Amino acid sequence: MSTELDRAVEALRARADTALLPPSDELRARGDYRRRLTVAATVAGVAVVALGAALGASILRPTAINPPVGTPTITATPSPTVEPTPSVEPTTPAPDPTGSPIHLPAGCGDDPTVLPGSGPMVAGDALPASIMLTAANLGRCWALYQDVGGYLLRDPSRSVEPPPFVCHLAGAYSADEQRVAGRFRTFLGGPEVGAHQAVTRYQPGRAAPFMDEVRAAVQACATFETQYDPVPQYARIVETGFAGDESLMIYTGGTPTPAAETYPSTYIAVVRVGDLVTVVESSSDLAGVPSLTRTMAQRAAAKL
């Protein structure tokens, strides 16, 4: 290093040293206080939260759960079968207005806290729980928070869109009208760390066209902006063929290609197995984790 630069770096250090930092116990106290107030983002990724909306901002408040849309006929296709249960089921117990902790296994750090809320608006028949990911499938330090029978309905009031939500330029999927059954799960891995999985059954032969629509959505969102962060964002399919009959790994973030500098960023995996499609996504307060999303997708596909 040159003398000039050496001297400048030392001067920078000296100048930075003039700034006072609080004692560590004060920071710990602030962290503890914040933790008590923290609301985990429970459906991060289902909605516009995918880009820019801070984790914790998307809270599903109690609302009436929609009745089933129509009475779809479940055709005889390979497993799984549809559970003979009500097609709409609330998933959370009676709300505690102060928020409730979701307990993680011992040694996993702080428990996330969630405000009272209901599940998202759903319709259609419930696919069996046995085809869904479990918390253990994600790792030791995860907990199942939400398990909803039926497929997600669009809910603009809470910025909820049926997955995969790539960006607002993509519009709704026309294949959504061909859904007959579904199930949705949300997992929490700590404060501001979450993941979700949706499985949807389509009418025979309609799942493959849905995948085409997803590809088109990514193309439509190649460059876009969000209301939260009006700077260019990008969507790309960064991996295919890693699970099921066909699979897509969708990246959205602040650089045209995934890079460490990208924040926020997210990864969504979409996997089709016959007439079933599963969408999985992981999220944290830092960025999406492609390896976890891929693992989730592969394990999810194996259960279909």
Add this chain to the structure above:
Amino acid sequence: MRDAESFDDLYRATSRRLMHYAYALTGDLGEAQDLVQEVYIRAWQRWSRLRQYDAVEAWLRHVLSRLAIDRWRRLRNFRAALGRTGPPSHVPPPGDDGMLLVWALRRLPPPQRRALALHYLFDLPVEEIASETGAPTGTVKSWLSRGRAALAVTLGESAEAEDVH
């Protein structure tokens, strides 16, 4: 169960270095203070898990750089909203070499700024910078080379390249 003592030890050992890094990235002491505090608050919230990591300080730097990038975006939006967008001033600030270096760093693209800060403040070799930033080593060398050339001009040096190891 979180261990406050080990967290305090980490804070004592690393907070000054992280403050140097934050100042190099942001060019603003107040902003750097805010970022450093935020990073340690987040670290404490995850301490039960984080303390088991081999490279906790790298995690701190990683979080800090992401937070800094987030702030740059917000600031850029803020400036756009005010209609005052534009490059930083072309007039170097008066004062010591440290302020001059900060001014020069702020004129660099964020990846170059980050790579230079990691290289000169933490003595990280190219391979470790590549690992920490997720960029290929060739890209890191390019960042360092270009960043150093730009700094050399500002600091009145000849732009002769140094070998990167």
